[in-house]
Amino acid sequence: MTATLHIGTSGWSFQDWKGPFYPADLPKGDMLSYYTQYFNCSELNSTYYNIPNTKVFESLAKKVPEDFRFTVKFNRETTHKNNKPLDAVKSLEEVIQPLKDAGKFAGYLGQFPYSFRNRGSNRRLLHQIRETLPDDPIFVEFRHKSWLKDPVYDYLRKNKLGYVCVDEPQLEGLLPPQTVATTDTGYIRLHGRNSETWWNSDVGDRYDYSYNSGELEEWVERIQQMQSKVSRIYIYFNNCHHGQAPLNAQTMLGFFE
Numbered sequence: 001m002t003a004t005l006h007i008g009t010s011g012w013s014f015q016d017w018k019g020p021f022y023p024a025d026l027p028k029g030d031m032l033s034y035y036t037q038y039f040n041c042s043e044l045n046s047t048y049y050n051i052p053n054t055k056v057f058e059s060l061a062k063k064v065p066e067d068f069r070f071t072v073k074f075n076r077e078t079t080h081k082n083n084k085p086l087d088a089v090k091s092l093e094e095v096i097q098p099l100k101d102a103g104k105f106a107g108y109l110g111q112f113p114y115s116f117r118n119r120g121s122n123r124r125l126l127h128q129i130r131e132t133l134p135d136d137p138i139f140v141e142f143r144h145k146s147w148l149k150d151p152v153y154d155y156l157r158k159n160k161l162g163y164v165c166v167d168e169p170q171l172e173g174l175l176p177p178q179t180v181a182t183t184d185t186g187y188i189r190l191h192g193r194n195s196e197t198w199w200n201s202d203v204g205d206r207y208d209y210s211y212n213s214g215e216l217e218e219w220v221e222r223i224q225q226m227q228s229k230v231s232r233i234y235i236y237f238n239n240c241h242h243g244q245a246p247l248n249a250q251t252m253l254g255f256f257e
Contacts, residue, residue, distance in 0.1 A: 003186065003227040006069060006106070007253050008039040009245040010189070010238040011046070020243025032063050038250060041069045043109060043236050047092060048073045054095045061102035069106035071139070071234060072096055078129070079112050085125060089132045106234060107137025107162070107185070114173065118146035123155065130159045139164050139187045139234075145173055156182035163187070165226075167219065169195040177218070179226045186226045186233035188219070190248070208241040211248045220255050 012035040018024050022034060035042065044060075046052070060070065077088035092108075099105040110129065116122055130138065140156070141164035156163055163182040166175050167190040181187075192209025226233055235252065237245035 003230045004232040005223070005227075005235065005256055006041040006232060007235045007249050007256075008041040008043070008237075009035075009249055010043040010236050010240060012042050012246075014240060014243075016241060017243040017246065021246040022243075032060070035246070036064050036068055038246065038253075040065070040067055041071070041106060041234060041236075043071045043073060043238075045073050048076050048079075048111075051075055051088065051091050051095060054098060057096050057098040061098045061104050064104060066103070069104055069234075070099055071106045071109050071236070072099070074108055074110045074129075079110050079116070082125070086128055086132050089129055093133060093136075105136075107139055108133065109139050109141065109164070109187075111141045111164075112143060114143040116142065117144050118142075118149065118152060126161060127159065130161060137183070137185065138162065139185075141166060141189060143174065145175055148175065153180060153182055164189055165222075166191060167193070169193045169198050171195060171198060174198075177222060179222045179229075181226055181230045184231045186230040188223070188226075188233065188235045190219070190235070190237050190239065192239040192244075205241060207239050208244075209239045210242075210244040211239070211251075213251060216248065216252055217255070219252070223256075 013028065013031050018026060022031060026034060072092065075088040075092060077083060078085040096105065126140065139162035153163065160183055162185055163180045164187045165178045165180055167177055168174055170176065192207050194204065194206050194209050197204035198206045223233060237249045239245050239248065
């Protein structure tokens, strides 16, 4: 079995992508249509900040081809603030229905912060999210190494929660590159390797990074290993500054053509 690859970026609507990726005179409203000429998936990051109304998702579903898929990011109320995390899950579920109806929904992404450690209260939250969304694909990204345990992977498999592999700086406490998959869908996010700025935003943004070909080739073998374990793999570039993400994603696509 060789998994189908879906390669794209974390978002697409960035003004500083004009020039490096988008034509300089491209209207913002045409960015998604242009993006779909090169990629067949994207993470929808705006839902992390605000949950829009249903019409937004109706419009998105109409703008992309039949084989295009969106991964929808959980709102920060769910992953970071935790005041009413399940209310935000339910609100998001209500508005994304047009994507499901159109067959263009890949699943939810829960990007949890470094402070989200492997402890009982946080495992219970994951379980509650799964109970709230019993049938939908859910992918969870951890930032703290306390989750790097076989019982965690077994727990995710039991609850049909997808594990997100990451590329990020090799700093104490962060996760190393992996080829772990806990459902029939693999998921990889590449954030860049900015060691100096990861914890210090005063000197730059942690996601302002461009991978060179050698760094991307390191992932080719891992992706090939994962392809024998799952039916599909989503690979997203989150190094979103200055068009670096789509350019790196195009390079990665080239390795598999």
